Amino acid sequence: MPIHRVEVAIKPALPDAAGEALCARTREDLNIAVEGARVIDVFTLDAALTPEEVERVRCELFTDPIIQISATNQSLACDYDCVIEVGFLPGVTDNVGRTSLHGVQDTLGRALAPGEGVYKSTLYALKGVDKSVADRIAAELLANELIEQYVVKTAADMAELDGKPLLALPVVSQQSDIAVQDVSLDLNDTGLMALSRDRMLALDLSEMRAIKEHYARSDTRARRKQLGLPAAPTDIELEILAQTWSEHCKHKIFNAVITYTDKDGETRTIDGLFKTYIKGVTDAVSERVPWLVSVFGDNAGIIRFDDEHLFALKAETHNSPSALDPYGGAMTGIVGVNRDVLGAGLGFQCIFNTDVFCFASPYYNGEIPPRLLHPRRVLRGVHSGVRDGGNQSGIPDINGAIVFHERFLGKPLVFCGTGGISPAVVGGRPAHEKAAQPGDHIVMTGGRIGKDGIHGATFSSEALHEGSPATAVQIGDPITQKKMADFLLEARDAGLFSCITDCGAGGLSSSVGEMACAPGGAEIHLDKAPLKYAGLAPWEIFLSEAQERMTLAVPPEHLNTFLELARRREVEATVLGEYNNSGTLDCYYDGALICSLDMEFLHEGLPRMHLEARLDTPEPASELLLPGDESDLTGDLLQVLGALNVCSKESFVRMYDHEVLGQSVLKQFQGARQDGPGDAGVIAPVPGSKRGLAVSCGICPKYADLDAYQMTACAVDEAVRNLAAVGVTLGTIAGLDNFCWPDPVQSPSTPDGRHKLAQLVQACEALYDVCLAYDIPLISGKDSMKNDYRIGDTKISIPPTILFTAAGILENVDCVVSMDVKAAGHVVYVLGETRDEMGGSEYLALRNQVGVNVPQVYPLSARALYERLSAVIARGLVASCHDCSDGGLGVALAESAFAGDVGMSVTLSPLTMDNGVIALFSESQSRFVATVAPENTDAFEAVMDGSPCYRIGETSAEPMLRILCADGRKVEADLDALRTAWKRPLDW
C-alpha cells in the first residue's frame, strides 16, 4: 500500500507555543538548554488514495490555513540540528490517528478499505543540541519506550531520507497461537508455584492446590469427559480462575482470617477485616442514617440524594500502571472509575471527579532505581493523564490533593474518584436494582479488544519487578467512552437492558463471570468479539483489559432497538452470547467448547487466607529538638507555607475543568483573587434545586510510621472537618475508604509483613471507631495491597496510606461558607484544642525530624464541635471558616487572610498552648479558623459554648498578618509575602 506522509507545522513567522513549552521543559526537567524547538504533527496515511485525494485531506482536514503550513512526503523541519520523531508502538491506542481516519472519510465522502489507516506521530526539530543530547531528550522527556517508538536524526540523515518515513508503521504483526492449550497440574508444589509464576497467575500455593484438587475430583473429571474437554484445565480456564481469584478482584487480605497480636502482646483472631470493621461500622451506623440504598454490592456505593435522585460514589487507584506510564496509567485510572459509576445500578451519569496523587518530591536529586521514572516526570504525566481524561469526558474535577513523601518514589499513588447521579426510577424501574435474566443476551459495547492490559489484575497484585509486563500499560480513549456513556444513558432511560457492569480489571472474564452469578451461568462465543487486530488467543480475548468497554444483559425483546440505537450513535455493540442457568461459565471458540467452569467453584472455591499480624515494638523515639530562643517565627511560617505538602497546587488544578455541567458552588480556589485553598468542593447537581453535595478528602501518610491508627483517624477527621468547614452536618456524610499498603504478607522478601499487617488492623480499627462516632457509613472502597518496588537489592515500600473520601449532603447551598476572610473588623476564632502534637508535622519535616507525638483524634469532642459549627453556619453567623491541617494553625491563619486580601492581628494567649512554635505548627486535629462579623459574635459564642472556641483577635484593613504567641514569639508578615511563599514552590 502506498504510504503518504503529511507534515503540518506552525508558519515559520509565528511563535510555536508547543515548541517554546518544550524548551522550558528541557531546561527545567533536564537542565538542557535548547536554542529553539518546533513541533511538527505527522499524519501517516496508509491508504490507497489518489494524489488529488491526498491533497484534499492535507489542505482541508490536516492544515489550519490561518496559522499552519503543510507538505506531503517532504519534511518541514528547517533550521535545526537534530529531529526526534515519536510515534506509538504497534497495538497502542492512537486516538488522533483513529479520529483522523473519520476525518479523511468525511472529507473524501467514502469509507476507506479494511486495513487502511492513519497513524499519528510527532516530529520535534531542535536547534542547538547534538545527537547524544537529543537522545536524552527523547528518552527522558518525550517518549516512553513501553508504548512509544522514537528515532533521532541529524540534518544530514534527514537529507538522505528525503521525505521518507522515519518510523516503522505501528501495525500489529505479532500473532498469538490461537490454539487452546491444556495445562497439566500434575505437578508437585514446586512445580505448581513455578507454573503460577511463569504464567503470571499470581496465585499462592494453597490456591494452586485448590485448583489442582478441583480438577482431580471424580465428578469434575466425569463432567469434563462428557463435554469433550481435557481432564487438565485449558489455558483459558486457568487464566479465568487466576484473575477471578486475584487480590485485585477478591480482596483476599481483607477477607483473610488474621491472628493479631497487639502492642500489649495480646492475641486475638479477626474474622476478616472487611466484615469486622468496614461492613461492621456500616451495619452499626445504618440504623441512624436512613439514606443508604446499595452498599458494597455494586460497582459504586449508592445513597439517596433527594426524593427523586440517587447518588453513587466510587474511588479507585491506578498505581502500578501509573508507575510505568504515568500519562496512560492515570488516564485509564480516571476513565476507569468513571465506568464504575456508569456501571452502578442501571447506569449513573458522572457528575464530578476527585483526584489525589502521592509522589516523591519533584525536586528529588538522588539515584533513580531501574525501571522507575523521576518523580517530576511521574507528576507531570499523571496530572496530564487525569486532566485529559476528565476534561475530554466533560466531568468536572472538584476536589483533590497532591501529597509528597520520599517513599512514593517506589510507587506513586494515583487515586481517582467519581460521583454520579441518576433519577431514582429509570425506564420504569428502581435505578439501583439490576440482574441479568436467563435468556438475556451478553452484549459488549464501546471499544474493541486488543492485547492491551492483559494480566492487569494479576500485575497489580504483585510488586513492581523486572518482569512486569508492558502490555499492562494502556492509553485511554475518552471520546470513545463519552460516546458510549451518552448512548448507554439513553438506552437506560428507554429501559433497554436489565443489567450493566464495567468491563474493567479481568475484562470480559470478570464482567461476564460476575454478571452470570444472578442467572446462574452464561455461554459466550469469543470468536464473535470485535478485535483491534487479528491474532489474539481465546484466553487473551476473554481477559484483555482493553479500555472503554461495558458489558450488558439485554433482553431478547429489546435487542434490536438497543443495537439500532448503538448504530445511530456510532457506538460498537456486539452480541457475544447468552446468560443462562446452567451453573457453568461456558466459552466457545469457532463452535468448540474450550472452557466450562463451575460457577460455584469459580466464585466460592478460593481458599481463605490465614495471616499473622504482630505489631513491632516501636524504636525509642529520638528527642524532639525545637529551636531555642528564636523570637521571630515569621521565617519559619514562610518556610512551612512553602513546604510541598502545604503549598499551592493551583497551577495544576486550574488545568482541570472544574465547572462543566454548570453545577459549581464552591470551587477549589476561593477569595478575593480566587487563590485561597478551599476545604470542600460543593455542587448543586439537580437543576432548579438548592440541595447540594460537598465532597472532600483526607490523607495523612506522614503519620503512618508513627501510628497507623492515628494516621487513619486523622485522614477520616481531615475529610470530615473539610466538610464541616463549609457547613455540612454529621449524619449526612457517606465515606469511602481506599487503602494503599505495602505488601503485608510475611515472606522472605517481606520480612516485616506481620508488622505491616498489624498496621492494617490498626487502620481498620481506627476507621471503625471514628466513623462510628461521626455516624459515617462506608458505602464503597477499594484496596491496593502490593505497593512495593523490588528490583535487585533495592526495595522501596510506600508508607501505609489510606485515602478517605467523604461526601455530605447540604439542604441549601446558599448557606455554605468559604474559607476567605470577608472584611476588616471581623473577630477571629480558633475552634478546637491545640496540643503538643508535633509528630509527623511539616515543621519538623523541614528540620529532617519526625518527632514523637502524632496528632490524636478525639472523636466525641470533635463530634460535639462539628455539630455546633454546623449550627452556627446554618444560622448565617460565620463569615469564613477554614480547617487547620498540614502545617498547623499558622498556615490556616495565613491562608484565610491572604485569600480574603484582609489583614489579621491575633494573639494566641487564649489557647492552652504557651509554646509559640507548638501553637503555630502543631498539627492537632479537629480545628478551624473562623471569622465572625462583630454583630454576630454573641450569638456565635452562645452556640459554640461547650466546645473549645478561642477568640484570638480581629481582621484589619492593613494587609499584614500579625501573630503574638503566649511566650512572646511573634509573626509579622505582609500578605503578599505569605501568598508568594505559598504559591512559589509548585507554580509551574
Added chain:
Amino acid sequence: MTVNALVLTGFGINCDNETQRALARAGAETVRIHLNDLLAQLDQLDRAHILAIPGGFSFGDHIASGKVLANRLRHKLGAPLERFVSDGKLVIGICNGFQVMVKMGLLPYCDGALKQEATLTWNDTSRFENRWVHLQAPAGNRCVWLKDIEQIALPIRHGEGKFIPGDDAILQRLRENGQVALRYVRDDGAPANGVFPFNPNGAVDDIAGICDPSGRIFGLMPHPEGYQERTNHPAWTRASLPAEGAGLRVFHNAVEFARNEL
C-alpha cells in the same frame, strides 16, 4: 410565538445539558439533538429558530480543536446550515462550538460564504485553563445576543482559545463592521492588552467573541451557560449578586429577538 431551539450533541460535546437548560430557562422550546439524528431529520433544523453548538471536546479535539466536527458539519450539513442562517435565524457557538464555527467558516462569515477567515489556537500558556474572566462588549457591536450587555464576568475553560484573524484586513473589517462582540478586559474594565490572566490566551486584540455582519451568528470562548446561578460565580460568598446568573441574559436576548423578529 413559540421559539424553537436545537442544541447539538454527540461525539464529545459535553456542555449540551446546561446549554439546553439555559435556552429553556430563557423561554425557548429546546431539544438536545444528536448530530446523526439531525442529519437524518433535517426538517428539525427548518423548524428551529436557534441552533446552539455547545462546548466540549468534539472528537477529542484531535488534529486541532473543533477541526474534525467542523469538517463533518461542512461536508454533511453545510447547505442546510447556510439556508438556516440566510433565513435570518440565530446560531451560537460556545467554546468548542466557537472553534467549530470558525474552522468551518461560519464565523466571522464576512462575505456570507463558508470560508475559514480566522482561527482559534493554543493559548500562549500552551495549557488548558479554567478561570473566570471579565469581558466587555464594545460599543457599536452588532451582536443581538449581547443586547444591553456592556460588561459581564464568565468562566473560560479551554486550551485553544487564542483568536487569530487571517490577516489585518479581516481584523479591520471585524472592527469596522461591529463584529468584535466581546473583549477580555481587566477587573476594572480597562483593556487587557494581551496581559495574562486578564486575556487568558493571548487572543489578538483581546478578542473573546465575534459575530457575523448580521449579529445573529455568535461565537465566544467563555461559557455564558456556565453562569446561570448566583452560586456559580466565584465571588458569590463575598458579594451580593442577583439570584439569576448574568450568563442567562445572553440567551434571553436571543429568545426575545427570535420571538420578535422571526
